[in-house]
Amino acid sequence: xxxxxxxxxxxxxxxxxxxxxxxxxxxxxxxxxxxxxxxxxxxxxxxxxxxxxxxxxxxxxxxxxxxxxxxxxxxxxxxxxxxxxxxxxxxxxxxxxxxxxxxxxxxxxxxxxxxxxxxxxxxxxxxxxxxxxxxxxxxxxxxxxxxxxxxxxxxxxxxxxxxxxxxxxxxxxxxxxxxxxxxxxxxxxxxxxxxxxxxxxxxxxxxxxxxxxxxxxxxxxxxxxxxxxxxxxxxxxxxxxxxxxxxxxxxxxxxxxxxxxxxxxxxxxxxxxxxxxxxxxxxxxxxxxxxxxxxxxxxxxxxxxxxxxxxxxxxxxxxxxxxxxxxxxxxxxxxxxxxxxxxxxxxxxxxxxxxxxxxxxxxxxxxxxxxxxxxxxxx
Amino acid sequence: xxxxxxxxxxxxxxxxxxxxxxxxxxxxxxxxxxxxxxxxxxxxxxxxxxxxxxxxxxxxxxxxxxxxxxxxxxxxxxxxxxxxxxxxxxxxxxxxxxxxxxxxxxxxxxxxxxxxxxxxxxxxxxxxxxxxxxxxxxxxxxxxxxxxxxxxxxxxxxxxxxxxxxxxxxxxxxxxxxxxxxxxxxxxxxxxxxxxxxxxxxxxxxxxxxxxxxxxxxxxxxxxxxxxxxxxxxxxxxxxxxxxxxxxxxxxxxxxxxxxxxxxxxxxxxxxxxxxxxxxxxxxxxxxxxxx
Numbered sequence: 001x002x003x004x005x006x007x008x009x010x011x012x013x014x015x016x017x018x019x020x021x022x023x024x025x026x027x028x029x030x031x032x033x034x035x036x037x038x039x040x041x042x043x044x045x046x047x048x049x050x051x052x053x054x055x056x057x058x059x060x061x062x063x064x065x066x067x068x069x070x071x072x073x074x075x076x077x078x079x080x081x082x083x084x085x086x087x088x089x090x091x092x093x094x095x096x097x098x099x100x101x102x103x104x105x106x107x108x109x110x111x112x113x114x115x116x117x118x119x120x121x122x123x124x125x126x127x128x129x130x131x132x133x134x135x136x137x138x139x140x141x142x143x144x145x146x147x148x149x150x151x152x153x154x155x156x157x158x159x160x161x162x163x164x165x166x167x168x169x170x171x172x173x174x175x176x177x178x179x180x181x182x183x184x185x186x187x188x189x190x191x192x193x194x195x196x197x198x199x200x201x202x203x204x205x206x207x208x209x210x211x212x213x214x215x216x217x218x219x220x221x222x223x224x225x226x227x228x229x230x231x232x233x234x235x236x237x238x239x240x241x242x243x244x245x246x247x248x249x250x251x252x253x254x255x256x257x258x259x260x261x262x263x264x265x266x267x268x269x270x271x272x273x274x275x276x277x278x279x280x281x282x283x284x285x286x287x288x289x290x291x292x293x294x295x296x297x298x299x300x301x302x303x304x305x306x307x308x309x310x311x312x313x314x315x316x317x318x319x320x321x322x323x324x325x326x327x328x329x330x331x332x333x334x335x336x337x338x339x340x341x342x343x344x345x346x347x348x349x350x351x352x353x354x355x356x357x358x359x360x361x362x363x364x365x366x367x368x369x370x371x372x373x374x375x376x377x378x379x
Numbered sequence: 380x381x382x383x384x385x386x387x388x389x390x391x392x393x394x395x396x397x398x399x400x401x402x403x404x405x406x407x408x409x410x411x412x413x414x415x416x417x418x419x420x421x422x423x424x425x426x427x428x429x430x431x432x433x434x435x436x437x438x439x440x441x442x443x444x445x446x447x448x449x450x451x452x453x454x455x456x457x458x459x460x461x462x463x464x465x466x467x468x469x470x471x472x473x474x475x476x477x478x479x480x481x482x483x484x485x486x487x488x489x490x491x492x493x494x495x496x497x498x499x500x501x502x503x504x505x506x507x508x509x510x511x512x513x514x515x516x517x518x519x520x521x522x523x524x525x526x527x528x529x530x531x532x533x534x535x536x537x538x539x540x541x542x543x544x545x546x547x548x549x550x551x552x553x554x555x556x557x558x559x560x561x562x563x564x565x566x567x568x569x570x571x572x573x574x575x576x577x578x579x580x581x582x583x584x585x586x587x588x589x590x591x592x593x594x595x596x597x598x599x600x601x602x603x604x605x606x607x608x609x610x611x612x613x614x615x616x617x618x619x620x621x622x623x624x625x626x627x628x629x630x631x632x633x634x635x636x637x638x639x640x641x642x643x644x645x646x647x648x649x650x651x652x653x654x655x656x657x658x659x660x661x662x663x664x665x666x667x668x669x670x671x
Binding site for chain 2: 051106108109111112113124126142143144181184186211212213214216217244246248256257258259260261262263264266267268270271276279281312313314315343344345364365366
């Protein structure tokens, strides 16, 4: 789950990391009030969960409350990369000497967290890795030991700082690490972490992605996830029913069991010139209820013209799946053509059940994908 | 032969009294897997399909000889169960549960490395050495003994490809599900290293998907070590959109990293044949092994 900048900054601030003074506004009037309270030049930042917000026009500057009001109004009436701006964060503008990067993320290969620092802050981390890999300092964190004070000092020193400034910077690193661990971060970063003209370190922007599987430990955010954020309402509904659903922009509805198999199904549809309308993994034990729920969600997308169901019954029995499909059919009724690929345990019985009900069943995933695209062109 | 599990494997089942645990214990026993004991705290003294149940792993180990554990405990309680298995000296631990937090997985795996325990999963269908031992939830009838080693990040896709191999007369030495999570106990390189040493394995199939860079690193390893056995790869998610989690917690393209294209190119650069569709894997492999 991605957190908004202001949420990440509030957390950092709670852990003692200096952040620019600022407040959240949902109306231009509020923005003006906050700007007059701050009483300095301000930055007005759209709170949207997309990368590259600055380049997309989501960050504006204001010299006085009137200007803050106008700029906030402009942002609040706009969309950034297709996402409507619901709130803006207004904060004091910093006097920047240098922009740094510091973050903690997961290293899948090492199976550890890794701390990453760079003197080339401001760009996104992949860009730094591509353009200035020599400016990237990576420190793998031993899980049984953690990121100790001296590890942080070592990284601050490598960035070229000395004495009191080095210790201040190291302390900022340690604090972010503690926050990242406490919040089950998949990624937490300060980018840029600004060295101000007067030599302080301030987190000018912050990002926190919480591990979805750890949300049960963070109930406040779990509750917020449903309200607004990165998921379409159907995606949240699916998640509540234990289905993994991702909406796409094509017109062939896809249902399958197993994440890898469904991804391979999307790829097959594409290779035959079709465009999938979604990804949907019903998971194990495709009971009638789950199949019906899956069909409900897929058919709720008006773009869907054809449905392709790819089920490989392993432990799940095909006759059970077939009965599930029939039950779902009776319950919600299909008006769209449907291609079913059904193989695995008890496949003969499963196929018989469906064929007798007038539903055509195929054996090969590749042939069935091809057929789905053909049927689409006939409709 | 094969890797990690075989005739000598004696396993305990943690979470044996639950619906999943009990169901799959029956299937594993039917397959011939030696299940010596089960563990469910609070259910000590029971029997499940003739297997005695204990409250703790420690008690199970005092009464039986075991070298592996398969864990059916749900995600919330799985971390404790795995740590208990590691502490009691079990050499192989299979974690079926999906949705274990990454932070916990990192802790578990660090502890396992310290103790010399091999972790398979989390979020894995498990491991099978056909006709010897099945420590997992995969449908057994798909697999036949043979020369192909499979390492995969996905469950049903493995069944799809393994069924294709079996139909083409290509049996398997061992099939192992690495797990669909971002952080898992074994990666492609470690498994390939085991397949390299395994005499029964004559060829390797790698089934990858979007997210992370384990496939790229495997490709680099294959060319660096001049890997001695033919390798065929399949990568799912060529058309997956960036920034969206495709079912598995680990299947996500972050920014520009973790795309199928990057993995496919890396494999091809390393001389690995990449199948475009699942059913092509068997065909390519048969050609490589000169089987008509």
